[in-house]
Amino acid sequence: xxxxxxxxxxxxxxxxxxxxxxxxxxxxxxxxxxxxxxxxxxxxxxxxxxxxxxxxxxxxxxxxxxxxxxxxxxxxxxxxxxxxxxxxxxxxxxxxxxxxxxxxxxxxxxxxxxxxxxxxxxxxxxxxxxxxxxxxxxxxxxxxxxxxxxxxxxxxxxxxxxxxxxxxxxxxxxxxxxxxxxxxxxxxxxxxxxxxxxxxxxxxxxxxxxxxxx
Numbered sequence: 603x604x605x606x607x608x609x610x611x612x613x614x615x616x617x618x619x620x621x622x623x624x625x626x627x628x629x630x631x632x633x634x635x636x637x638x639x640x641x642x643x644x645x646x647x648x649x650x651x652x653x654x655x656x657x658x659x660x661x662x663x664x665x666x667x668x669x670x671x672x673x674x675x676x677x678x679x680x681x682x683x684x685x686x687x688x689x690x691x692x693x694x695x696x697x698x699x700x701x702x703x704x705x706x707x708x709x710x711x712x713x714x715x716x717x718x719x720x721x722x723x724x725x726x727x728x729x730x731x732x733x734x735x736x737x738x739x740x741x742x743x744x745x746x747x748x749x750x751x752x753x754x755x756x757x758x759x760x761x762x763x764x765x766x767x768x769x770x771x772x773x774x775x776x777x778x779x780x781x782x783x784x785x786x787x788x789x790x791x792x793x794x795x796x797x798x799x800x801x802x803x804x805x806x807x808x809x810x811x812x813x814x815x816x
Contacts, residue, residue, distance in 0.1 A: 617811035618736055619710045619802065620701060620727075621645075624720045625742040626772030628753040630788045634742060635714040637795045645710040648701050651677070654692035667697070684733075685715065685722035698726070698733075705736055710802075717741075717775045720782070738805050741782040742794065747773060 621638075625631035638645055651667035653674050662668055669677070674693050677683055686695030696713065704711045713723070720739055727733035744750045750772055754765050779785055786797050805811070 617806060617813070618705045618708050619738050619805055620705060620713070620723075620733060620736040621710060621802070622713045622715055622720050622723055622737065622739045623742060623798075624715055624717050624740070624775070624782065625788075626750060626775045627768045628750050628757070628772070629743050630753075630791070630794055631714055631742050633791055634794050634798060635712055637791065638712060638798065641795075642710070644708075645712055646704060647712050647714070648696055648704065650694055650696050650700075651683075652692055652694045667700075684726045685719035687716070687719060696723070702732065705732070711736075717778050717781075721778075724781070735810065738784070738801065739782040740784045740786060740798065740801060741779040742786045742788050743776055743779065744788045747776070 623631050623635060635647070639647060649663060649665070649667060651669050651674065653669055653671050656662070656666070656668055660666065671693070674686075674695065677697065678686055678695065682698050683695035684698050684701065686693060688694075696715070696719070701711050701713075713719075715723070723733075724737065724739060727737045744753065747769060751765070751769055754760065754768055760768070784801050786794060786801075788794050
């Protein structure tokens with residue numbers, strides 16, 4: 603899917619948001635992000651970079667920026683990656699230049715990211731007024747670990763040891779929920795989306811983001 607910003611003008615160019623959504627595995631963040639992108643034309647995901655090879659159908663600058671390991675390391679050392687991590691022997695990162703370019707064009711930027719990545723972005727924003735003024739962080743989780751366990755098992759794709767490992771990590775991630783500005787207790791897809799949209803609308807009305815009344 604091409605998630606590049608559309609050609610038309612964004613709805614609210616004066617106060618674009620950098621929306622970071624985190625959740626434990628099975629918490630529903632990927633579904634929520636897909637719902638937001640499908641419904642809100644003024645919103646786009648940031649194109650991240652990776653050292654893995656392109657899969658069939660993937661396009662440079664649309665799905666990812668595909669870099670070799672030395673090029674990725676240079677960007678990390680230069681401070682251009684707001685966060686980065688190694689997953690299955692490949693590196694992934696979010697370029698600061700990519701995020702800022704979209705914000706400056708007036709687009710809301712959506713990041714679906716883990717708790718560690720969210721903490722890295724919040725730390726970077728604390729040193730950058732432009733990022734800080736746009737940042738909105740949200741943690742999404744079911745009400746209980748037992749419910750999360752049920753969701754993971756419904757997938758039917760993971761062995762028991764994988765489920766237990768995911769639940770162990772989930773407990774650690776849930777323990778960090780207080781670091782986020784907002785907490786959504788996940789119920790249904792529709793209700794999760796409604797609550798997320800309420801957060802976005804509230805953030806648009808913050809005084810420091812308001813368009814001056816003349």
